[in-house]
Amino acid sequence: MFTRSEARAAGVASRRLDAPDVEHLAFGVYRRVLTESDSSLHSAATWRCRQRDLARAIHRSLPEHAFFCGRTAAVLWNLPVPAGTDERVDVGATVPDRPPERAGIRGTRFQAHLASRTTLSGTPLIGAVDLWCTLGPRLADDDLVALGDAIVRRERIPGTQRLKRPPLADIEALEHAANAGRRAGIARLRRALQLLSPDSASAPETHLRLRCRDWGFPKPELNSDVLDADGRLLGCSDLVFRDYRVALEYEGDHHRVDARQWDRDIAKIRELTQAGWTVIRVTARMLYRDDFALRMAIEQALVQRGWVQQTPRPARVRHSVPYRLE
Known part of the structure; x- marks a missing residue:
């Protein structure tokens, strides 16, 4: 974003501000418009940047x-x-x-x-x-x-x-x-x-927690440390069903594109699995587009670890579409 005077100081001709790739935001204020070829942002992230x-x-x-x-x-x-x-x-x-x-x-x-x-x-x-x-x-x-x-x-x-x-x-x-x-x-x-929690780390994690509630699963711990038998920290998992040794990990985009985060995630999941935990990795598509399959995966993991469904499974609930923060 730049002003007309800033453009002039940089040697930009006035007629350049009328080009298709320059947008007039407000009086004397402009910005360059990104095209599909030079922007890889999710549409929601693009909206946030524009706001x-x-x-x-x-x-x-x-x-x-x-x-x-x-x-x-x-x-x-x-x-x-x-x-x-x-x-x-x-x-x-x-x-x-x-x-x-x-x-x-x-x-x-x-x-x-x-x-x-x-x-x-x-x-x-x-x-x-x-x-x-x-x-x-x-x-x-x-x-x-x-x-x-x-x-x-x-x-x-x-x-x-x-x-x-x-x-x-x-x-x-x-x-x-x-x-x-x-x-x-x-x-x-x-x-x-009545549903707020200070322990949820992101909007998708909140949505995942609310899905688990809708589906009648036990109440999970949020962003909770998991230790081995010797008290060594194995990792902090997004949703933890501690009594059943089942953990859910939400895989946001930053997990995929940040190499250090990706390496930490792999090491954590390896440690948890070796310690006898079942880890379910949840993606945005699973949470927002195929939540029935996600529900079945979580239910199967809990049942295999001894959980007994106390109430009839509720009807499938449709929730909001995903959105992202930068």
């Missing part, structure tokens, strides 16, 4: 009372939300002010006590807690839980109780905000509050 670019461009001309909200704010917080159906940027303001009304902006007015405002790297946006509450009516149930999990996440260094970074908030803060006033979708927020 960031548009927010940076629009930020320069926002009135002082305005701030980013909705899915745009989630992107700026680097929190998981599915890609929007259009490319408009979400901008809010609290009563009696109004968000700007112009092309490319989806404006929302909030009561001041229901939309706290903060800044992140100099960018005005809604606080993470109120972001979760205000997105309640706009997200599918699974995605609302995944967003809440990301906000309260306590990312732990495996083998220790030390956190890599503090969470943005805790579950009690979300509950307090949800009940702070008359909010749209309050019933959905209260249902989601």
Whole structure:
């Protein structure tokens, strides 16, 4: 992203800014458009990148009372939300002010006590807690839980109780905000509050945990350390059915393209298998496109380890489509 003056300083002719591969984002602000040949990003990642670019461009001309909200704010917080159906940027303001009304902006007015405002790297946006509450009516149930999990996440260094970074908030803060006033979708927020966990490491892991719940499986431990008989750390697994020595590992794209991560994953799975654990590696296609086969694989592993189904298997449930973070 660059301004007209920056382009001129770099020796770019004015007529070059009218070329098909240059997009006019806002007054005096441009960016080069990536083509299919020079971009390998997943469509959801492309949408997130564009939201960031548009927010940076629009930020320069926002009135002082305005701030980013909705899915745009989630992107700026680097929190998981599915890609929007259009490319408009979400901008809010609290009563009696109004968000700007112009092309490319989806404006929302909030009561001041229901939309706290903060800044992140100099960018005005809604606080993470109120972001979760205000997105309640706009997200599918699974995605609302995944967003809440990301906000309260306590990312732990495996083998220790030390956190890599503090969470943005805790579950009690979300509950307090949800009940702070008359909010749209309050019933959905209260249902989601009962399902939140600070131990889920990603949105797909949250979705996988909720699938296991829907399918009537035992409650797994999340991102839990697995030790051998001598107390040596074998690894930290995404979902652990400890009583049955079954572990689920979600294989996101970063596992595949990061060589060091890939090597660590292979070593961990080898160690777990040699210690007598059954490890099921779960891909996005299995989770979102072929979840019936995934359910059967998990059920078979648990039954072979002594688990007995206590209730009839529920009907197949369709869940949200996948989305990715960079």
